[in-house]
Amino acid sequence: MRENWLWSWITTVDHKRIGILYLIGGGFFFAVAGLEALLIRIQLMFPDNSFIVGDTFNQLFTMHGTTMLFLVALPILFGFMNFVVPLQIGARDVAFPFLNNLGFWLYISGGLLLNLSWLFGGAPDAGWTNYATLALNDYSPGPGVNYYVLGLQIAGLGTLMSAINFITTIVNMRAPGMSYLRLPMFTWTTFVTSALIMFAFPPLTAGLFMMMFDRIFGANFFTTTGGGNVTVWQHIFWIFGHPEVYILILPAFGVFSDVISTFSRKRLFGYHSMVFAVVLIGFLGFMVWLHHMFTVGLGPVANSIFAISTMAIAVPTGIKIFNWLFTMWGGRIRFTTAMLYAAGFIVSFVMGGVTGVMLGVVPADLQFHDTYFVVAHFHYVIIGGTVFGIMTGFYYWWPKMFGTVLNEKLGKWNFWLFFFGFHLTFFPQHFLGLNGMPRRVYTFEANKGLETGNLVSTIGTFLMTIALLILLYNVAKSIRKGEPASGDPWDGRSLEWAVSSPPPAYNFAQTPRVRGLDAWWLEKVQGDGKLKPAEPLGPIHMPSPSYLPFIMAVGFFISGFGFVFHSWQVGALGLVVVFVTMYIRSFEEDHGFHIQPDELKPQGVES
Amino acid sequence: MKRRSPAWWLLTIPGLLAGCVSRNNMSALDPQGPVGKTQLNLIYLSTAIMAFVVIVVAVIYIYVVTRYRERPGDEKKGIPEQISGSKKLEILWTVIPVILLVILAVPTITTTFRLEERPDPAETIRVNVTGYQYWWAFKYPDLRVTTANEVHIPTGKKVEFNMTSQDVVHAFWVPSLGGKLDLNPGRNTRLVLQADRPGVYEGKCTELCGASHALMNFRVIAHRPADFDRWVASRQKPDSTAKTAEAREGKRLVGQNCIGCHAVRGAGFQVEGTTAPELTGFSQRTRVAGIMENNRKNVTDWLKNPQGLKPGNRMPAFDHLSEKQLRAIVKYLEDLK
Ligand code: HEM
Ligand SMILES: [Cu+2]
Numbered sequence: 001m002r003e004n005w006l007w008s009w010i011t012t013v014d015h016k017r018i019g020i021l022y023l024i025g026g027g028f029f030f031a032v033a034g035l036e037a038l039l040i041r042i043q044l045m046f047p048d049n050s051f052i053v054g055d056t057f058n059q060l061f062t063m064h065g066t067t068m069l070f071l072v073a074l075p076i077l078f079g080f081m082n083f084v085v086p087l088q089i090g091a092r093d094v095a096f097p098f099l100n101n102l103g104f105w106l107y108i109s110g111g112l113l114l115n116l117s118w119l120f121g122g123a124p125d126a127g128w129t130n131y132a133t134l135a136l137n138d139y140s141p142g143p144g145v146n147y148y149v150l151g152l153q154i155a156g157l158g159t160l161m162s163a164i165n166f167i168t169t170i171v172n173m174r175a176p177g178m179s180y181l182r183l184p185m186f187t188w189t190t191f192v193t194s195a196l197i198m199f200a201f202p203p204l205t206a207g208l209f210m211m212m213f214d215r216i217f218g219a220n221f222f223t224t225t226g227g228g229n230v231t232v233w234q235h236i237f238w239i240f241g242h243p244e245v246y247i248l249i250l251p252a253f254g255v256f257s258d259v260i261s262t263f264s265r266k267r268l269f270g271y272h273s274m275v276f277a278v279v280l281i282g283f284l285g286f287m288v289w290l291h292h293m294f295t296v297g298l299g300p301v302a303n304s305i306f307a308i309s310t311m312a313i314a315v316p317t318g319i320k321i322f323n324w325l326f327t328m329w330g331g332r333i334r335f336t337t338a339m340l341y342a343a344g345f346i347v348s349f350v351m352g353g354v355t356g357v358m359l360g361v362v363p364a365d366l367q368f369h370d371t372y373f374v375v376a377h378f379h380y381v382i383i384g385g386t387v388f389g390i391m392t393g394f395y396y397w398w399p400k401m402f403g404t405v406l407n408e409k410l411g412k413w414n415f416w417l418f419f420f421g422f423h424l425t426f427f428p429q430h431f432l433g434l435n436g437m438p439r440r441v442y443t444f445e446a447n448k449g450l451e452t453g454n455l456v457s458t459i460g461t462f463l464m465t466i467a468l469l470i471l472l473y474n475v476a477k478s479i480r481k482g483e484p485a486s487g488d489p490w491d492g493r494s495l496e497w498a499v500s501s502p503p504p505a506y507n508f509a510q511t512p513r514v515r516g517l518d519a520w521w522l523e524k525v526q527g528d529g530k531l532k533p534a535e536p537l538g539p540i541h542m543p544s545p546s547y548l549p550f551i552m553a554v555g556f557f558i559s560g561f562g563f564v565f566h567s568w569q570v571g572a573l574g575l576v577v578v579f580v581t582m583y584i585r586s587f588e589e590d591h592g593f594h595i596q597p598d599e600l601k602p603q604g605v606e607s
Numbered sequence: 608m609k610r611r612s613p614a615w616w617l618l619t620i621p622g623l624l625a626g627c628v629s630r631n632n633m634s635a636l637d638p639q640g641p642v643g644k645t646q647l648n649l650i651y652l653s654t655a656i657m658a659f660v661v662i663v664v665a666v667i668y669i670y671v672v673t674r675y676r677e678r679p680g681d682e683k684k685g686i687p688e689q690i691s692g693s694k695k696l697e698i699l700w701t702v703i704p705v706i707l708l709v710i711l712a713v714p715t716i717t718t719t720f721r722l723e724e725r726p727d728p729a730e731t732i733r734v735n736v737t738g739y740q741y742w743w744a745f746k747y748p749d750l751r752v753t754t755a756n757e758v759h760i761p762t763g764k765k766v767e768f769n770m771t772s773q774d775v776v777h778a779f780w781v782p783s784l785g786g787k788l789d790l791n792p793g794r795n796t797r798l799v800l801q802a803d804r805p806g807v808y809e810g811k812c813t814e815l816c817g818a819s820h821a822l823m824n825f826r827v828i829a830h831r832p833a834d835f836d837r838w839v840a841s842r843q844k845p846d847s848t849a850k851t852a853e854a855r856e857g858k859r860l861v862g863q864n865c866i867g868c869h870a871v872r873g874a875g876f877q878v879e880g881t882t883a884p885e886l887t888g889f890s891q892r893t894r895v896a897g898i899m900e901n902n903r904k905n906v907t908d909w910l911k912n913p914q915g916l917k918p919g920n921r922m923p924a925f926d927h928l929s930e931k932q933l934r935a936i937v938k939y940l941e942d943l944k
Binding site: 057126331347355444525 | 658
């Protein structure tokens with residue numbers, strides 16, 4: 001294949017490069033969805049404002065929510081997982097490098113399809129929950145919701161593939177000695193998250209298929225007048241939707257665990273109970289979906305059962321919070337920007353967590369539900385948890401990924417502005433909700449006590465925007481003339497810090513032997529500061545890059561676009577492209593290539 | 608003065624700062640009926656327990672980050688001791704939350720069941736509520752009264768709202784009276800509320816229902832029982848005659864233009880539309896389309912440009928009518944008592 005810079009990135013099967021691609025993709029969509037949030041908040045800055053009203057406003061919050069959840073939070077986390085997990089377990093790559101590349105391009109394909117709705121035919125406007133009947137043809141005519149259904153279908157396929165890949169990698173490719181109870185927490189949370197994806201995404205796929213059949217082929221799954229049932233969509237959606245929020249938060253928990261122990265210079269307190277808590281949270285995540293439906297009128301028995309299971313999640317979550325606090329206890333805490341974000345997370349997330357328990361109190365939830373109280377709650381957990389986790393990971397792993405350190409001074413500005421902006425934005429929203437402001441409204445009346453809260457909230461949004469611009473500047477600066485980073489700039493504990501920054505394509509010249517938890521730290525304090533090899537130096541097998549995933553994703557994109565506009569020809573054409581590439585792939589004989597030991601010598605690797 | 612729980616202060620003070628709670632007739636923090644009060648008590652209880660948790664975490668947190676932050680010279684002390692955990696502590700912070708949650712769960716469950724109990728039919732006023740994009744139809748099956756966007760109830764009596772939707776999912780919420788419930792197409796739900804004091808309480812649709820979801824407002828108007836009975840009597844015999852020549856012209860125009868969708872009972876029109884709010888007794892309504900003061904200017908504006916005021920609603924604009932014709936229609940509407 002042509003050795004061209006762009007092409008080499010498109011066809012790459014290197015998990016580290018794919019990780020970086022996920023960060024770029026997620027960053028791009030973050031900008032889009034952030035802009036949407038800013039517009040929403042500008043409209044709500046003053047009562048009876050008429051900047052963006054009616055359907056356009058509905059499109060804005062639908063796209064904001066959908067983009068943030070599907071195209072920003074999870075993909076950025078995937079970026080870290082891709083880059084870090086193989087390194088943390090001492091592997092040379094993920095289990096299925098080809099599939100990894102395919103997963104990424106499907107994500108981009110679905111994401112672009114979804115966002116093209118702004119340009120062609122109108123964006124979806126039924127909320128990220130896309131409730132029937134509002135989302136059906138009678139009430140959402142036009143292609144908007146088709147984009148939602150098909151875009152998520154394609155991106156969701158990519159997500160499922162990545163999850164399978166991570167599970168296989170973690171089960172099969174751990175270095176000798178890396179038992180399950182020596183896995184770094186980030187790897188553990190990746191593992192559990194991937195399992196959650198395996199169980200949560202198929203219901204979404206099924207639901208989206210039914211919705212697609214109702215909208216495009218005239219089926220009656222959810223059409224009440226045709227014998228369908230709207231509550232069925234709500235169940236299916238939340239059976240996916242609730243685990244989805246744990247899918248978003250668990251990896252962040254992993255990041256915090258690694259970062260807090262690194263910067264406290266201490267072993268993670270209660271490692272075993274942390275693992276247990278993660279698994280338990282993952283399990284309970286599937287048992288609580290009905291707490292999104294307390295107002296549907298399903299009766300006191302159903303509501304009570306789900307109230308209890310919801311409250312139960314607070315217990316493992318509490319275990320984690322105290323374990324983090326006691327990891328810091330007795331340590332020597334360095335407040336780098338990454339650590340600041342981790343510390344900021346603890347307070348922010350606890351506040352989001354307690355309002356979560358309050359939402360589980362059914363009679364109280366009847367007041368909270370679908371108001372700004374809920375908007376406040378879920379942003380406290382998603383931003384205070386996931387986004388803070390992403391920021392933490394970003395500052396922490398940036399040197400490993402790019403070989404330079406981000407400027408700490410700018411980092412602190414970024415943190416403090418973001419932290420205060422965040423609380424300023426979302427804290428008043430609890431009271432807006434209690435004082436009668438429903439969510440998803442484009443206007444509120446004057447003289448009802450809602451002005452101040454809304455104004456403050458919008459001002460906070462501006463602060464967050466400034467903070468993110470500072471981050472962008474920091475990144476640009478660091479790429480142009482950043483301070484070079486060593487392999488182990490933070491005095492790290494897990495294996496990714498044992499290799500150079502950025503790591504070589506093959507990660508470890510020799511697969512390391514792992515002798516305990518915090519494998520790299522152990523070598524530093526008990527050994528000679530070098531990893532013990534588990535194998536002699538020999539030829540390293542590497543997979544070949546492939547252009548097929550990209551073409552396949554283009555095929556899906558064309559097909560999706562066709563079906564959005566009910567054009568069977570275009571839809572079929574896209575699927576033909578997909579099947580042809582699958583066919584080619586099935587008969588391709590490419591066993592990759594080897595890097596020979598003497599090629600490694602000049603890079604300072606000794607046998 | 609009444610003794611207030613700490614949770615009350617915690618929730619109410621910032622609420623007061625953020626605007627005001629007591630003068631606002633759409634606040635869950637200032638309930639005007641037993642359901643809202645019960646719910647608020649649970650909100651207080653859960654806030655108190657959760658505030659306790661937050662405080663415990665905050666105290667440990669502040670201690671840890673100040674006490675153990677690295678200071679210059681700390682490097683010499685070597686690395687901190689690597690502790691793997693503590694069974695006792697870990698059990699402690701598993702058991703304490705469990706206890707706190709049980710304290711919260713018991714009243715949660717009992718209240719959940721209590722609020723869904725069916726009230727004694729002899730003691731309740733029944734109202735059938737139907738949600739439409741973006742308006743509300745209220746029918747009193749026992750009293751043979753129909754209204755739209757404003758529902759009148761007696762104080763001190765349980766009101767049973769039987770709800771359904773004609774199109775998409777909506778939700779019925781009157782924050783000062785109690786929590787919300789969905790209106791589902793093809794299904795019925797039941798919500799029982801009660802107002803203790805006469806007053807006007809704002810209601811809102813809280814389930815996203817389309818372009819004008821934000822404007823799907825209604826009002827609950829609570830009267831003393833005697834006043835309520837008078838209101839019912841007046842609604843049972845609506846006065847729909849046109850009082851002046853201009854109003855008579857208006858009535859003719861209403862018959863031509865409006866009656867296919869709206870109903871005006873007692874006026875002798877042949878048809879009575881059901882796809883739009885009743886106009887019977889329109890002059891008694893406090894608001895136009897649930898969103899504006901009911902006055903001449905607003906009614907005229909609405910007739911000329913309903914889409915501009917409430918995007919996506921199903922009423923066509925009557926901007927082809929002359930100013931004179933519009934004035935006549937408004938005059939007739941003013942006569943509807
Ligand atoms: C940059 C900071 C952000 C601001 C200022 C912001 C603001 C808002 C606002 C004002 C709404 C509409 C509330 C309503 O329903 O009326 C909203 C909805 C939402 N936001 Fe954010 N948001 C931000 C970041 C995020 C992030 C990072 C995520 C997730 C990763 C997120 C997820 C959501 C979701 C799921 C919805 C609900 C959308 C729907 O109702 O369909 N937001 N946000
Ligand atoms: Cu509605």
